Amino acid sequence: MDVLVVGDANPDLVLRGDVRPRFGQAEQLLTGADLVLGGSAAITAAGCARLGLTTALLTAIGDDVFGDITRERLTERGVTLIQPRTATGRPTGLSVILTPPGDDRAILTLPGTIPTLLPEDVTDEHLAATRHLHVASLYLQPQLAAGLAGVFERARARGVGTSLDTNWDPAEKWESFADILAHTDVFLPNANELRAVTGEPDVEVAAAGLVAAGTTVVMKNGAAGARAWWPGGEAGAPGRAVEVVDTTGAGDSFNAGFLAGRLAGLPVIEAIRWAAAAGSLSTRAAGGTAAQATRDELD
Structure with missing residues (x-):
């Protein structure tokens, strides 16, 4: 395969309109609701497959209705699903995304099976079968994070490229993962994540420190591009x-665009153009995958 993505997969319930809760048993009317494929890793994997990469997703999903929905959506998008085990007794994760008018949103997540993925689930056989390894949602998966440096080290020893998107830390502790970055080819944060991870308010300075250690930094910056x-x-x-409908998963589609560009042999400067376009185009419909870019659109 071209890409092995490791991380979270779950349904996203995207609600739009009057979504700011007013407690006291007040009933509010929405303008839209969609149940779609979610999880940073799953959306990135779907985007990679949409761009013509042979893609597999290693993830933990429960044996429940939300797990069935997730499996079905991934299969529809041409992603090969690798499940190390069924997380017995735990529900599949779920995110509820509240999207008011404008460009803001709030995300409520039930972790469920998401934190159960382990470093040893990424086997040498998996690494031998792929060109690139991408890991997403680090802070939702503490057990995986604890051994990810070793996973990336094994990948690099086999000539497999590595990339990481931590996503937001719900605890906002932003614990250091310098040991992982030491074996990371490409780090893919947004501007706020880059500041938080490094503790440096200036993104130029923050990126310079990581580049000095050998990591390429590719920063998503919303409508401003990359x-x-x-x-x-x-x-x-x-x-x-x-015309923006929903920004859910735009950063994950951005990741897919960048990985597709690099695996096609493009230099970084061209790959980030693909990434910025892929992220922008993905906002044309509700959810993270419905409007993901095709290779023809990026060309």
Whole structure:
């Protein structure tokens, strides 16, 4: 396979309209609701498959209705699902995404099976069968995070590329993962995550510190597009003007665009243009996967 994605997969219930809760048993009317494929890893995997990469997703899903929905959605999108085990007794994770008018949103997540993935679930056989390993939602998976440095070290020893998207830390502790970054080829945060991870308010300074240690930093910056820093260079790429319906999963589609570009042999400066376009185009419909870019659209 081209890409093995490791991490979270779950349904997203996306609610739009008057979504700011008013307690006291007040009933509020919505303008829209969609039950779609969610989880940073799952959306990235779907985006990679949509762009023509042979893609597998290693994830823990429960034996319940939400697990059935997740499996069905991944199969529809051409992603090969690898389950190390069924997390008996735990429900599949679920996220409820509240999207009011404007460009803000709130996310409520039930972790469920998400934290049960272990480092040893990523076997040498899996690494031998892929060109690139991408891991998502680090802070939702503490057991995986504890041994991920070793997983990435094994991957690199086999010539497998590595990339990481931590996503947001719900606890906002932003514990250090310098040992993982030491074996990470590409780090894919957004601007706020880059600041939080490094403790440095200036993204240029934050990125410079990581690049000095050998990691390429590719930063998502919303409608402004993207910026990348790598040993010997830096560049930016604009977002694309689209009619935004929902920004859920845009950063994960961005990841898929970047990985597709790099695995196609593009230099970083061209790959981030693909990434910025893929992230922008994904906002045209509700949920993270319904409007993901095709290869023709990026070309």
